[in-house]
Every structure is written in structure tokens, then in C-alpha cells.
Amino acid sequence: VKCRVCRGPAVIDIRRHNAAFCGDHFVHHCQEQVRRALKDHGMVQPGERVLVAVSGGKDSLALWDLLTDLGCAADGLYLGLGIGEYSGASGHHARAYASERGLKLHEVDLGADLGFTVPAAAAATRRAPCGACGLSKRHLFNTFALDHGYDVVATGHNLDDEAAVLLGNVLRWETGYLGRQHPVLAAAPGFARKVKPLYRVGEREMAAYCVVRGIDYQVEECPMAAGNRHLGFKEVLNALEDRSPGAKAAFFFGFLERGHPRFTEESAGERDALTPCAQCGAPTPGEVCAFCQLRARASGVPVETPLVVIPRHIEED
Amino acid sequence: MKVVLRNPRRELDVDGPITVTALLQRLELNPESVLVIAGDELVPKDARLDDATIVEIRPVISGGAGGAP
Numbered sequence: 001v002k003c004r005v006c007r008g009p010a011v012i013d014i015r016r017h018n019a020a021f022c023g024d025h026f027v028h029h030c031q032e033q034v035r036r037a038l039k040d041h042g043m044v045q046p047g048e049r050v051l052v053a054v055s056g057g058k059d060s061l062a063l064w065d066l067l068t069d070l071g072c073a074a075d076g077l078y079l080g081l082g083i084g085e086y087s088g089a090s091g092h093h094a095r096a097y098a099s100e101r102g103l104k105l106h107e108v109d110l111g112a113d114l115g116f117t118v119p120a121a122a123a124a125t126r127r128a129p130c131g132a133c134g135l136s137k138r139h140l141f142n143t144f145a146l147d148h149g150y151d152v153v154a155t156g157h158n159l160d161d162e163a164a165v166l167l168g169n170v171l172r173w174e175t176g177y178l179g180r181q182h183p184v185l186a187a188a189p190g191f192a193r194k195v196k197p198l199y200r201v202g203e204r205e206m207a208a209y210c211v212v213r214g215i216d217y218q219v220e221e222c223p224m225a226a227g228n229r230h231l232g233f234k235e236v237l238n239a240l241e242d243r244s245p246g247a248k249a250a251f252f253f254g255f256l257e258r259g260h261p262r263f264t265e266e267s268a269g270e271r272d273a274l275t276p277c278a279q280c281g282a283p284t285p286g287e288v289c290a291f292c293q294l295r296a297r298a299s300g301v302p303v304e305t306p307l308v309v310i311p312r313h314i315e316e317d
Numbered sequence: 318m319k320v321v322l323r324n325p326r327r328e329l330d331v332d333g334p335i336t337v338t339a340l341l342q343r344l345e346l347n348p349e350s351v352l353v354i355a356g357d358e359l360v361p362k363d364a365r366l367d368d369a370t371i372v373e374i375r376p377v378i379s380g381g382a383g384g385a386p
Contacts, residue, residue, distance in 0.1 A: 001361050011359040011360065011361060012359055013361045013362050015349075020361055058377070161380055203378060203379070204351075204352065206377075207375065207377040208359055211354060211359050211375075212359060219323055219324075219375060221324050221376070225379075231378060235350075238349040238350050241349045242349050
């Protein structure tokens, strides 16, 4: 196959676009998809500071690369999850990427800074590790952004991630989650703006972007995620996509256009009802937020213990 | 040719030449779920892989903390 733009040898074909691209024009294609996402949803305004949630995997490193190339002032935050060799390798990839490109990477380590790890949290709560991981990430990225003057938290959720989450939310008719599933969640008291600039780009495209750009990312999958529900939804959707190219995009983009507006009222009401956590001040529907409760159970430290996180690699002004 | 698979890492010997599409069909892999890398180069579905090529089939699906936005 030949590149749709220059007719040179292609390196990747994207069936849902009925197109193939050479390396240079594929990178340009990805940039245009992200540029369109940023513009269509007003994700980042001129002069705003962006905090990229960096895991060391393909999506977060590609996101950081794309945002930087598009002129955004973007620093990274890496969260050490304490998942053995996997976390060690992930951190290495994140640090190497930042170091090679002269970008600023902050680090918070769950074990060293907060007294628990994701495996410990899963054991203490007897729940799936992905739940504790996601809760910790959402809380800590948001808190860090607010505490350090970042206007926006950018995450590497791609089209496949969003379609899989949507499928899960629809199967259970999680109407509150459906109202909040959007490429942009506006800032509100206690919340930084949260954006997903990769929502127009497929997972395979993000991996290909890293290969073409020479970005060395963590290829191995998280050992704690094996067999989880989210991965199962992705497999189902990829089976559909193989039979019907464009199915994932039609599902998610159709939801954004025609489904999402039907659920926003309920989720807005839920957000308005939040009050500050008695321990950390984060918005919560209860007295103590889910993260403070998780930390107390996983670390054995009483929930009343004040939370003080001193991240590394912060440059003093 | 030597074919390297990941997650878990393992190696297979496959007779070449063969196209990327045929290789993935033979291994019963969904083309949406992987990249094919020959040497250090990404290759498209119609690329012909010869016996001397070392091929990596790299999974692209990842994700743990899905769920609530």
C-alpha cells in the first residue's frame, strides 16, 4: 500500500480511515487529530499550564510528545504504583523520555510518599487492583495539579479506551458515569480541568506513533490488569472493528453527539452536591473521600492522619 | 523466519515468504490488536516478509484502570 498523501511506501494502514500513511505523514495525521480535539473542545487556552499524567506507556508518552510538538507548555507527573518490576520499568521509560527531551517530570511514589501500594490496597480492600489504581490516579493527578498551579490535567485515554469505557457504562446503564464521559471535564471547585486529547486516535495508532517517533515505551502489560473487564471490552470491540471498520469511532463519536447530552443533567447534579473531604479537602459525596479511606485501609494509618506529599523533581521558583 | 511475540515473550519459526496479513491469519491474531515490526521498521498489511527477517508482533491493547471517568 502507498501513503495517501505522498504515494510513497506506507508503514501503516488504518482501515477506519480507508487510508495508509508513510512515517512522516502518519505523524502529521496524529498531530492533526490531536489539534482538532484541542480546538473542537477548547481543551487548552493560550498560556495555560498542562500536567500530563505519565505512566511510561505508549499513550501517555505519545500524548506528551504530541502536546509539546503542538506548542503546549506540558510537564509530566509519574505516579509510582509499587507494582514490582512493572513499576520499576515504567518509571524508567518515563524518566528516560523526559530526560532525553529536556522535559520536566514530577514524581509521586505511593509507597514512599503515601505509605501504601496498589497491590497492598487491593489486598486490604479485597477489591480488584484496577479500582484502587484508578481511584489513586484520579485523586493524585487532580490534587497535584491544583496544588502546583496547573490549569489542566491531560490523560492519554485513546479512542479504544473511551469506546471500552462507554461499552461498560452502557451495559450497566451507569447514567452518572455516562454524563461525565466526555473529552473535557470542566474545572470546578476542587477540580482542575481534565482533558483527553487522544480521544480521536486509536490505540494501534498510538503504538505505531511511538514506533515511528522512536519513543521507547513500556510494552509489557500491567500484571495486575490481566483478564480485567476493561480489556475484555476492548477485545469485543476489536472483534467488531475487524468485521466492520469504523465501529469503535461510530460508537463513541455517536455517543458524544447524540447520547451524552441526555445524561449531563444527572451528573451535574451529582457534582453540585459534593462537599470538601474532612481530611484532604477534595470534593466528596461523603464526609471522608474514597481516596483517604483507601489510604487508611491500605496503609494502616488512621484516616485522621494529615496527608503530606512532597514530590520529587519540583523546581523551586 | 523468527517471529517474536510479547506478553508473554516467546518466539516462533514460521516459513516465509509470507505477507503480514497471511502471517496474522496463520497465528489467528486480530490485525486491530497488534503492530508488525520487521527489523526496526513498522510494516503494513501487504508487506512481504522473507525468511531472513526477524519479525516482532507487538500487542497494542493495554489498560487497567478503566471505568469511571
